Amino acid sequence: MVGAAATSAVQAKRRKYENLDSSFIFVPYVVETLGPWVPEVRALFKELSKRVIESTGDPRAGSYLGQRISLAMQRGNAASILGTVPRCGGFEDVLDFI
Numbered sequence: 636m637v638g639a640a641a642t643s644a645v646q647a648k649r650r651k652y653e654n655l656d657s658s659f660i661f662v663p664y665v666v667e668t669l670g671p672w673v674p675e676v677r678a679l680f681k682e683l684s685k686r687v688i689e690s691t692g693d694p695r696a697g698s699y700l701g702q703r704i705s706l707a708m709q710r711g712n713a714a715s716i717l718g719t720v721p722r723c724g725g726f727e728d729v730l731d732f733i
Contacts, residue, residue, distance in 0.1 A: 641665045641673050668712065
């Protein structure tokens with residue numbers, strides 16, 4: 636089922652951080668690599684985008700935020716993959732990019 640892994644991860648993160656001080660707003664940021672964002676993450680992103688746009692006055696700021704998040708996820712995925720392959724050389728150019 637689409638989103639099942641994300642939903643399971645949300646529940647696990649909620650359990651992990653259930654004792655977090657109530658002065659914090661906790662939204663488990665869970666995104667499936669090729670799947671949808673969970674509703675809480677989508678709502679958080681929309682709110683953050685709205686606030687960035689209001690703060691900067693730039694209507695493109697929300698899009699820029701989405702692009703930054705996307706790049707961070709891609710870099711994290713690349714680092715995860717590179718961390719699982721044996722050191723055999725030839726990845727220097729890729730590592731410089733990350």
